Amino acid sequence: xxxxxxxxxxxxxxxxxxxxxxxxxxxxxxxxxxxxxxxxxxxxxxxxxxxxxxxxxxxxxxxxxxxxxxxxxxxxxxxxxxxxxxxxxxxxxxxxxxxxxxxxxxxxxxxxxxxxxxxxxxxxxxxxxxxxxxxxxxxxxxxxxxxxxxxxxxxxxxxxxxxxxxxxxxxxxxxxxxxxxxxxxxxxxxxxxxxxxxxxxxxxxxxxxxxxxxxxxxxxxxxxxxxxxxxxxxxxxxxxxxxxxxxxxxxxxxxxxxxxxxxxxxxxxxxxxxxxxxxxxxxxxxxxxxxxxxxxxxxxxxxxxxxxxxxxxxxxxxxxxxxxxxxxxxxxxxxxxxxxxxxxxxxxxxxxxxxxxxxxxxxxxxxxxxxxxxxxxxxxxxxxxxxxxxxxxxxxxxxxxxxxxxxxxxxxxxxxxxxxxxxxxxxxxxxxxxxxxxxxxxxxxxxxxxxxxxxxxxxxxxxxxxxxxxxxxxxxxxxxxxxxxxxxxxxxxxxxxxxxxxxxxxxxxxxxxxxxxxxxxxxxxxxxxxxxxxxxxxxxxxxxxxxxxxxxxxxxxxxxxxxxxxxxxxxxxxxxxxxxxxxxxxxxxxxxxxxxxxxxxxxxxxxxxxxxxxxxxxxxxxxxxxxxxxxxxxxxxxxxxxxxxxxxxxxxxxxxxxxxxxxxxxxxxxxxxxxxxxxxxxxxxxxxxxxxxxxxxxxxxxxxxxxxxxxxxxxxxxxxxxxxxxxxxxxxxxxxxxxxxxxxxxxxxxxxxxxxxxxxxxxxxxxxxxxxxxxxxxxxxxxxxxxxxxxxxxxxxxxxxxxxxxxxxxxxxxxxxxxxxxxxxxxxxxxxxxxxxxxxxxxxxxxxxxxxx
Numbered sequence: 001x002x003x004x005x006x007x008x009x010x011x012x013x014x015x016x017x018x019x020x021x022x023x024x025x026x027x028x029x030x031x032x033x034x035x036x037x038x039x040x041x042x043x044x045x046x047x048x049x050x051x052x053x054x055x056x057x058x059x060x061x062x063x064x065x066x067x068x069x070x071x072x073x074x075x076x077x078x079x080x081x082x083x084x085x086x087x088x089x090x091x092x093x094x095x096x097x098x099x100x101x102x103x104x105x106x107x108x109x110x111x112x113x114x115x116x117x118x119x120x121x122x123x124x125x126x127x128x129x130x131x132x133x134x135x136x137x138x139x140x141x142x143x144x145x146x147x148x149x150x151x152x153x154x155x156x157x158x159x160x161x162x163x164x165x166x167x168x169x170x171x172x173x174x175x176x177x178x179x180x181x182x183x184x185x186x187x188x189x190x191x192x193x194x195x196x197x198x199x200x201x202x203x204x205x206x207x208x209x210x211x212x213x214x215x216x217x218x219x220x221x222x223x224x225x226x227x228x229x230x231x232x233x234x235x236x237x238x239x240x241x242x243x244x245x246x247x248x249x250x251x252x253x254x255x256x257x258x259x260x261x262x263x264x265x266x267x268x269x270x271x272x273x274x275x276x277x278x279x280x281x282x283x284x285x286x287x288x289x290x291x292x293x294x295x296x297x298x299x300x301x302x303x304x305x306x307x308x309x310x311x312x313x314x315x316x317x318x319x320x321x322x323x324x325x326x327x328x329x330x331x332x333x334x335x336x337x338x339x340x341x342x343x344x345x346x347x348x349x350x351x352x353x354x355x356x357x358x359x360x361x362x363x364x365x366x367x368x369x370x371x372x373x374x375x376x377x378x379x380x381x382x383x384x385x386x387x388x389x390x391x392x393x394x395x396x397x398x399x400x401x402x403x404x405x406x407x408x409x410x411x412x413x414x415x416x417x418x419x420x421x422x423x424x425x426x427x428x429x430x431x432x433x434x435x436x437x438x439x440x441x442x443x444x445x446x447x448x449x450x451x452x453x454x455x456x457x458x459x460x461x462x463x464x465x466x467x468x469x470x471x472x473x474x475x476x477x478x479x480x481x482x483x484x485x486x487x488x489x490x491x492x493x494x495x496x497x498x499x500x501x502x503x504x505x506x507x508x509x510x511x512x513x514x515x516x517x518x519x520x521x522x523x524x525x526x527x528x529x530x531x532x533x534x535x536x537x538x539x540x541x542x543x544x545x546x547x548x549x550x551x552x553x554x555x556x557x558x559x560x561x562x563x564x565x566x567x568x569x570x571x572x573x574x575x576x577x578x579x580x581x582x583x584x585x586x587x588x589x590x591x592x593x594x595x596x597x598x599x600x601x602x603x604x605x606x607x608x609x610x611x612x613x614x615x616x617x618x619x620x621x622x623x624x625x626x627x628x629x630x631x632x633x634x635x636x637x638x639x640x641x642x643x644x645x646x647x648x649x650x651x652x653x654x655x656x657x658x659x660x661x662x663x664x665x666x667x668x669x670x671x672x673x674x675x676x677x678x679x680x681x682x683x684x685x686x687x688x689x690x691x692x693x694x695x696x697x698x699x700x701x702x703x704x705x706x707x708x709x710x711x712x713x714x715x716x717x718x719x720x721x722x723x724x725x726x727x728x729x730x731x732x733x734x735x736x737x738x739x740x741x742x743x744x745x746x747x748x749x750x751x752x753x754x755x756x757x758x759x760x761x762x763x764x765x766x767x768x769x770x771x772x773x774x775x776x777x778x779x780x781x782x783x784x785x786x787x788x789x790x791x792x793x794x795x796x797x798x799x800x801x802x803x804x805x806x807x808x809x810x811x812x813x814x815x816x817x818x819x820x821x822x823x824x825x826x827x828x829x830x831x832x833x834x835x836x837x838x839x840x841x842x843x844x845x846x847x848x849x850x851x852x853x
Contacts, residue, residue, distance in 0.1 A: 078109045355441055
């Protein structure tokens with residue numbers, strides 16, 4: 001008894017301040033979807049059943065708001081098990097904030113897994129016969145484009161279903177781009193024919209030719225589709241007459257796969273005579289680079305939500321019939337053994353689940369967020385980098401000191417979670433360079449988005465981006481108003497880009513001093529982790545995208561044959577006059593990347609580490625990169641100014657399919673096409689003490705070069721790239737004697753290359769443009785990499801499927817310091833959230849890891 005009393009005294013003493021003032025208590029509010037009541041106080045249930053937990057999230061938020069936070073050390077809102085179907089978005093404001101001394105925590109009840117849902121469960125299904133079921137929806141139902149059956153995303157009917165068991169549809173290809181002349185470009189229905197490609201040829205960005213008008217069409221596009229209501233769209237004299245459909249305008253959607261974007265646009269009408277599909281709105285386009293977007297010949301596209309394609313027994317596809325009023329009809333083709341009256345069918349209803357504006361010192365822990373209702377109808381989605389017009393299911397705006405810990409974000413139509421700045425627009429929406437993103441609910445002239453942490457969480461089955469930190473650069477951005485000191489640690493992002501495939505797993509726009517570490521990102525259709533500043537012509541405010549660190553991440557199974565121009569880990573942080581300093585890519589493991597070249601003749605760009613545009617001063621060290629479909633390290637241009645080179649040091653770079661180190665085109669910043677003198681040349685890479693391991697050569701198909709792209713010219717050599725003390729090993733042991741091991745560009749030939757030195761898009765170049773050297777002559781005659789060696793590094797077992805790049809014998813030389821590749825990825829722990837495998841939403845193709853790299 002004495003010991004017990006002493007322990008109690010010590011516990012009480014520990015809670016007192018140095019002035020013997022008792023520490024404030026913690027407050028707890030309970031919430032239960034199953035047996036709560038918003039008329040109660042939120043206390044733990046009493047035996048009489050007269051008081052107990054609240055029922056809804058918003059009631060709990062208001063209860064916290066009503067507390068005097070100065071009286072408590074912390075405030076905890078604990079959610080019991082069950083699904084909380086939100087009637088409306090939960091909006092947090094500054095009134096809901098905690099303080100530095102009193103944190104507010106919204107968390108799961110220990111051992112239980114509550115889910116916060118923006119969806120509606122569909123019940124009372126009627127069996128129509130065969131595999132077809134239907135349900136009449138409430139008149140208040142909001143339009144939706146996604147459906148989840150027992151937690152699995154199911155698709156709308158797509159054109160060209162090959163079999164009922166394969167509902168991913170068929171890729172079709174643009175037959176031709178539509179151009180109009182000067183006179184026709186001025187007609188009202190040609191308003192989206194807005195870029196003059198050449199004299200009297202204006203490209204149209206809202207239409208394309210789907211097959212040769214002079215031959216029988218193999219493309220099953222029809223102006224008679226049941227839910228194509230051409231009469232409801234603005235008059236276009238070229239379109240087929242209305243078929244009498246009563247469906248809403250734009251009910252059928254088209255997804256176009258462009259160079260590195262994927263716009264999703266509703267179909268307006270069809271001209272079957274000239275074989276032209278018209279869209280309700282244009283795709284995104286750049287007048288300076290029109291070939292990067294638009295309906296370019298051979299681009300892939302999909303058409304979805306074609307009611308005529310619903311009749312596929314056992315396909316697991318669905319269609320929302322909005323021609324019935326006032327209650328829409330939901331139709332579902334069930335898979336074998338499914339009964340929607342026994343299973344859980346959820347359709348999203350809320351555009352966003354949680355929106356927090358100017359919130360501070362709040363933690364969300366152990367909660368699951370699911371089923372947001374992002375839709376593209378009717379205006380369409382014109383895809384641009386970061387997809388900033390697509391809001392997040394859980395959005396933190398102008399908020400600081402937010403902790404998102406051990407949460408799950410899943411079954412998402414749009415973006416999973418974002419932390420963004422919403423800055424007051426001095427031009428009131430008239431200038432795009434100062435206009436906040438559409439999801440901003442409020443703005444501040446100088447907000448703080450600082451010291452937020454996203455950790456130990458899972459983001460899976462995501463329609464667009466998994467996690468977004470910041471948005472594209474605006475001229476109103478200031479150093480203290482963009483995301484800074486953000487920590488993204490120990491998370492998993494899987495199955496992203498499921499509705500808009502040109503999406504990143506973890507994406508940062510404008511921001512600085514952020515840390516992305518020990519995450520696992522995989523099964524995505526574009527970059528895993530991407531930092532992109534997208535600077536305009538004016539100088540950035542403050543430091544720009546500086547001092548960000550991407551470290552110890554494990555990223556793999558990327559692009560999957562769908563997208564081009566993807567770097568698994570990518571930084572873009574500069575322009576033609578400014579280079580952001582201090583960015584680092586350290587200790588990451590990157591592998592198994594397949595770009596669109598596997599299915600497209602013009603496909604390209606499945607890189608490992610990617611310094612985009614004019615990025616420089618990035619420290620790239622201790623990374624393991626292997627089995628990528630282009631080059632292990634790449635930059636398209638490199639920094640525009642001298643003394644800004646990226647440092648590539650102490651990395652293991654293996655099995656790049658096309659190359660190991662590549663500079664795409666280092667010449668774009670010189671008016672004449674070439675530098676005036678060597679002093680004007682900006683170095684892209686300094687390459688030191690790396691291990692290059694490969695099994696391909698220039699004679700391989702496709703051709704492979706250790707140093708790929710546009711590397712050097714005699715007058716500028718060796719300024720574009722500087723190699724020092726590297727190890728090279730080709731698995732056949734014959735690299736040292738290869739007479740075409742390294743290449744140097746010859747003098748420019750104005751007869752064949754205009755005013756540029758030879759520069760080819762990738763290693764499929766004309767060998768006559770180059771002088772070739774053995775490894776020895778490259779060192780002795782070109783005087784490059786003079787301390788390097790050709791030697792087997794003796795990895796333990798690097799071949800697939802073992803992928804063991806450890807070095808049992810220690811360093812192989814060249815100053816290489818061994819590191820442990822297995823240190824990348826999430827921390828080993830029994831509490832890791834392990835997401836399930838996520839079904840593909842598009843037809844994918846992947847290179848064979850045993851033979852194709």
